Amino acid sequence: MTLDTFGGYWSPLVWLLAFIVTFLIGYIIWGLGEKRHKTGEQLKPFISGLAEPSKKDVHIQGGNVYWGFTESLKEYYKYATKMHTGILNDYILWFIGIAAIFFLVIILPGVL
Amino acid sequence: MIDTLLTHAPILIIAAPLLTAFILPLIDKVSTKGRNILALCAVVFTLILVVMLAQDVIENGIRIYTLGGENAHMALPSGYHVPVRITLVVDALSAFMVIISSLISFVGLLYSFAHVKGEGTGKFYTLFLLMLVGMLGMEMTGDLFNLFVFLEILSISSAALVAFYIRKGQPIEASIKFIIISSLAALFVLFATGLLYGEYNLLNMGALASEINSQTGGLTLVSQFAFILLLASFSLKAGSAPMHMWLPDTYGEAPGAISMFLVAGTQASLYALLRVIFTIYNTALDTSIIGGLLIILGLVSIFIGVTMALIQIDLKRLIGYAAVAEVGYILLAVGVGFFELAQGELSEYGLKALQGGIFHIFNDVLDIGLLFLVAGAIIYLTKETNLNKLGGLARSMKYSSFFFLIGLVAVAGLPPLNGFASKILIYEAIYKVSPLLSIIAILASIFMLAIFVKIFYSVFMGPQLPSLSNIPKTPLLMLTSMAILSGIMIFFGLFPDYIVDHLVTPAVNALVDNFTYITSITGGI
Numbered sequence: 001m002t003l004d005t006f007g008g009y010w011s012p013l014v015w016l017l018a019f020i021v022t023f024l025i026g027y028i029i030w031g032l033g034e035k036r037h038k039t040g041e042q043l044k045p046f047i048s049g050l051a052e053p054s055k056k057d058v059h060i061q062g063g064n065v066y067w068g069f070t071e072s073l074k075e076y077y078k079y080a081t082k083m084h085t086g087i088l089n090d091y092i093l094w095f096i097g098i099a100a101i102f103f104l105v106i107i108l109p110g111v112l
Numbered sequence: 113m114i115d116t117l118l119t120h121a122p123i124l125i126i127a128a129p130l131l132t133a134f135i136l137p138l139i140d141k142v143s144t145k146g147r148n149i150l151a152l153c154a155v156v157f158t159l160i161l162v163v164m165l166a167q168d169v170i171e172n173g174i175r176i177y178t179l180g181g182e183n184a185h186m187a188l189p190s191g192y193h194v195p196v197r198i199t200l201v202v203d204a205l206s207a208f209m210v211i212i213s214s215l216i217s218f219v220g221l222l223y224s225f226a227h228v229k230g231e232g233t234g235k236f237y238t239l240f241l242l243m244l245v246g247m248l249g250m251e252m253t254g255d256l257f258n259l260f261v262f263l264e265i266l267s268i269s270s271a272a273l274v275a276f277y278i279r280k281g282q283p284i285e286a287s288i289k290f291i292i293i294s295s296l297a298a299l300f301v302l303f304a305t306g307l308l309y310g311e312y313n314l315l316n317m318g319a320l321a322s323e324i325n326s327q328t329g330g331l332t333l334v335s336q337f338a339f340i341l342l343l344a345s346f347s348l349k350a351g352s353a354p355m356h357m358w359l360p361d362t363y364g365e366a367p368g369a370i371s372m373f374l375v376a377g378t379q380a381s382l383y384a385l386l387r388v389i390f391t392i393y394n395t396a397l398d399t400s401i402i403g404g405l406l407i408i409l410g411l412v413s414i415f416i417g418v419t420m421a422l423i424q425i426d427l428k429r430l431i432g433y434a435a436v437a438e439v440g441y442i443l444l445a446v447g448v449g450f451f452e453l454a455q456g457e458l459s460e461y462g463l464k465a466l467q468g469g470i471f472h473i474f475n476d477v478l479d480i481g482l483l484f485l486v487a488g489a490i491i492y493l494t495k496e497t498n499l500n501k502l503g504g505l506a507r508s509m510k511y512s513s514f515f516f517l518i519g520l521v522a523v524a525g526l527p528p529l530n531g532f533a534s535k536i537l538i539y540e541a542i543y544k545v546s547p548l549l550s551i552i553a554i555l556a557s558i559f560m561l562a563i564f565v566k567i568f569y570s571v572f573m574g575p576q577l578p579s580l581s582n583i584p585k586t587p588l589l590m591l592t593s594m595a596i597l598s599g600i601m602i603f604f605g606l607f608p609d610y611i612v613d614h615l616v617t618p619a620v621n622a623l624v625d626n627f628t629y630i631t632s633i634t635g636g637i
Contacts, residue, residue: 001606001607002609003536003537003609004609005536005540005541006460006461006464006540006541006543007540007543008540010527010533010608012607016528019528056577056578056579059504060569062570063499065569066422070422077419080420081423083354084420088288088292091289091357092292092293094354095344095348098355099340099341102405103337105405106401106402106405107336
């Protein structure tokens with residue numbers, strides 16, 4: 001179960017043992033915690049006495065996750081999304097362009 | 113009996129699904145159950161033959177199968193000096209690839225039994241088996257012209273399957289894009305084949321490699337030009353950025369099992385690229401320039417793949433972009449390996465890079481394939497692909513959410529699953545070339561984790577949405593397919609040394625050692 005890598009080795013067995021030990025320590029700490037916790041009424045959110053919004057309204061949608069990250073990189077994304085036009089002619093143009101770059105890099109140095 | 117099967121295994125592996133593909137529509141008229149059983153038998157038979165052949169090839173070396181000759185194992189029958197007949201050549205790398213294709217076809221077929229319903233399903237299985245034939249043929253053929261033929265079979269059947277479910281015209285648009293892009297790539301391959309045939313009067317890859325590598329004074333202009341056409345075409349078909357745009361379009365619209373099968377198809381193109389670079393041209397090329405180009409393609413694919421995946425709101429398009437990034441890892445590792453292949457001798461880290469890259473081919477198909485299967489199940493049950501309209505599905509799709517979690521951990525390269533095992537080989541080996549490459553590769557994996565945590569959160573976690581509260585149960589065959597892939601991924605993750613020693617290292621040795629490939633065909637001419 002040990003894979004030799006270039007700089008050392010990777011042993012899933014050691015990792016699993018470490019994971020199990022860490023999990024057990026965490027579980028023991030969790031077990032020592034508050035015992036008075038109850039389920040039911042206690043779990044309902046309290047929003048200063050206001051009515052709880054519907055589940056649909058409080059759901060954070062996939063498109064909202066990492067909004068800050070994409071907003072800070074909006075200049076890059078402006079270019080990157082423009083590059084993905086969805087138009088087949090553009091796809092072919094990229095292909096021809098890359099083939100031309102290959103030509104310049106591989107053949108031209110030998111010819112010149 | 114076993115010996116006869118093994119002797120004719122290379123052609124039987126192609127013939128069994130090919131013949132069954134054309135019998136299926138007839139059986140479909142009589143019994144759909146019979147059709148399914150026959151398709152399953154063909155795929156299982158192929159898988160068994162593949163495993164037998166792979167074991168034999170890894171133990172005893174390359175196996176050649178010549179069609180039409182007096183002896184199937186003679187590459188040069190009838191006193192010819194050069195191989196002129198159709199030849200199938202199975203070395204450890206081919207064996208590695210056909211294992212992937214046949215295994216994925218088995219899993220995909222089981223999944224499709226539950227997923228594909230309604231009219232025209234008979235044709236679905238015919239096209240499915242033809243897709244398998246295309247892949248297997250590409251991975252076992254010994255000559256360039258048949259590589260083109262099998263590439264066409266793969267492309268045409270894939271395009272038809274991408275458009276199998278017609279929703280608002282989008283699958284048809286994706287299919288048209290796919291077939292035009294594939295035809296363009298295939299025409300470039302045909303043009304390159306013609307150029308090489310004109311230059312050397314040869315189509316056989318082993319014989320071509322012998323001629324090209326024995327040339328004094330470097331490569332001719334024509335063979336360099338042919339190489340560029342092959343490099344560009346197979347890079348396009350492998351989904352390398354910035355020629356990747358067709359890939360998320362296609363993967364995003366295909367049925368779940370076909371998206372997974374398409375991943376195996378792109379790996380077949382990647383295999384063809386490796387064959388051209390390492391076997392046919394090898395050190396006749398400037399290894400530093402070609403290695404450098406592959407590294408750049410890999411980095412660009414990783415960067416564009418992960419950053420574009422982050423902003424997607426369509427579930428399957430997102431996984432499609434992640435697949436682009438995964439191809440980038442393979443290209444990066446292979447590029448470093450080729451970069452190091454200066455004098456035909458690989459340094460230790462070059463070897464490790466290639467091991468990581470080849471291992472990652474298998475892992476990529478498994479990881480991305482599993483994610484596509486889960487995504488297919490979600491779409492099948494909810495009829496929804498928009499991440500903004502999905503949520504809380506862990507309550508009604510417990511097992512699928514667990515399988516998605518396994519796929520997430522694997523594709524993000526987290527221990528102890530298979531993705532980590534191949535990625536750590538890549539990270540450590542490429543560090544030797546440049547620490548910056550390792551840093552970029554690791555950062556991209558962190559991005560990948562972030563991306564799939566986003567999907568996991570938005571699809572499976574959170575409150576149960578009222579619109580998704582009454583979805584039916586996931587069909588058992590779909591769950592079985594996911595469980596098979598998950599089981600293999602866990603096995604690969606826990607016993608990476610076994611896979612590397614018994615499958616990956618022989619494949620890497622076969623890739624690097626083109627002399628053995630050449631002499632097995634030409635006998636050293």
